Amino acid sequence: MIRPIIYDNNILKLLDQRKLPSEQIYCECSDFDSIVEAIRSMKVRGAPAIGVAAAFGFYFGIRDGLNADKVYSKLFDTRPTAVNLKWGLDRMKESFEKYGENYLEKTAIEIFDEDVKTNKKLSSHGASLFKGGENILTHCNAGALATAGYGTALGVIRSVFYKTKNIHVYVDETRPFFQGSRLTSFELREEGIEHTVICDNMAGFLMNSGIVDKVIVGADRIACNGDAANKIGTYQLAVLSGFHNIPFYIAAPVSSIDFSLKSGEEIPIEYRDVNEVAYCGGSRIVPEGIDILNPAFDVTPHNLITAFITEKGVFQSEDIKNIQRR
Numbered sequence: 325m326i327r328p329i330i331y332d333n334n335i336l337k338l339l340d341q342r343k344l345p346s347e348q349i350y351c352e353c354s355d356f357d358s359i360v361e362a363i364r365s366m367k368v369r370g371a372p373a374i375g376v377a378a379a380f381g382f383y384f385g386i387r388d389g390l391n392a393d394k395v396y397s398k399l400f401d402t403r404p405t406a407v408n409l410k411w412g413l414d415r416m417k418e419s420f421e422k423y424g425e426n427y428l429e430k431t432a433i434e435i436f437d438e439d440v441k442t443n444k445k446l447s448s449h450g451a452s453l454f455k456g457g458e459n460i461l462t463h464c465n466a467g468a469l470a471t472a473g474y475g476t477a478l479g480v481i482r483s484v485f486y487k488t489k490n491i492h493v494y495v496d497e498t499r500p501f502f503q504g505s506r507l508t509s510f511e512l513r514e515e516g517i518e519h520t521v522i523c524d525n526m527a528g529f530l531m532n533s534g535i536v537d538k539v540i541v542g543a544d545r546i547a548c549n550g551d552a553a554n555k556i557g558t559y560q561l562a563v564l565s566g567f568h569n570i571p572f573y574i575a576a577p578v579s580s581i582d583f584s585l586k587s588g589e590e591i592p593i594e595y596r597d598v599n600e601v602a603y604c605g606g607s608r609i610v611p612e613g614i615d616i617l618n619p620a621f622d623v624t625p626h627n628l629i630t631a632f633i634t635e636k637g638v639f640q641s642e643d644i645k646n647i648q649r650r
């Protein structure tokens with residue numbers, strides 16, 4: 325199983341996801357600043373994974389005598405959309421306020437270990453929605469690489485594969501960071517799961533050809549009414565799925581639900597460096613001096629989502645607000 329994050333005696337080893345699939349290189353983070361940089365630069369990415377990394381970043385910052393409020397806010401400001409970042413930091417802050425520095429390392433390790441268990445539970449619930457034989461379309465990477473292990477949307481796909489050995493996955497490449505073609509395909513190849521990489525603009529063609537049976541994606545922040553933020557391009561997949569009457573599932577842990585938000589209108593959308601769009605494989609593909617937009621997420625309205633798959637079970641949008649947090 326791919327291990328995107330390894331904690332070993334005060335060093336957090338992060339599989340540098342910018343270098344996959346061609347190189348498997350771990351960067352070793354031993355202090356607060358290196359974790360802040362790793363999250364910002366997307367060496368580590370994926371809502372649950374950045375929550376885990378931030379938890380260890382908080383521990384390292386306090387261990388090294390930094391101000392707790394500054395540690396919290398600097399980590400909080402790394403990436404605004406995934407609520408798991410805030411969820412992990414809040415757990416660490418609670419531990420610090422209750423027990424001081426003594427339990428911070430233990431709390432960070434608990435968050436790490438819980439995430440893997442959560443993903444396996446979530447994936448088992450999700451697998452009950454699949455009978456095997458389906459063509460499943462997914463977007464971005466919501467796999468082991470986006471979490472502490474096993475994955476959410478890709479965790480469900482893993483569990484269905486282990487159960488039926490009979491699925492085919494269509495993987496959106498997911499420009500401009502290519503989480504799908506670089507990361508999801510890497511994970512599926514490692515598992516021996518048959519799949520086809522497609523360009524993002526091919527999803528409608530496949531659906532209109534009757535090839536796609538179900539769509540499953542992850543989430544970075546879910547509001548109480550079920551509106552959900554996920555990688556840019558998710559919204560248009562949901563619209564296409566609705567038009568073609570294809571089930572559209574979101575797989576996410578309860579830690580991705582923001583119980584303070586009534587709707588998705590309030591979800592902050594991260595805009596990233598436009599050079600992620602302007603360059604591909606190190607070559608410039610957009611003329612100089614041209615306006616470029618690079619929102620990293622979009623919000624799918626709850627009425628386009630068939631069901632939410634969590635570690636607590638499968639829910640409809642109207643039930644999200646009643647899910648117990650822990």
Ligand SMILES: CSC[C@H]1O[C@H](OP(=O)(O)O)[C@H](O)[C@@H]1O
Nearest residue numbers: 369370371464466470542554555
């Ligand atoms: C299991 S959450 C994965 C979620 O996070 C990704 O965003 P990024 O790669 O920018 O961190 C994407 O939205 C995935 O669905």
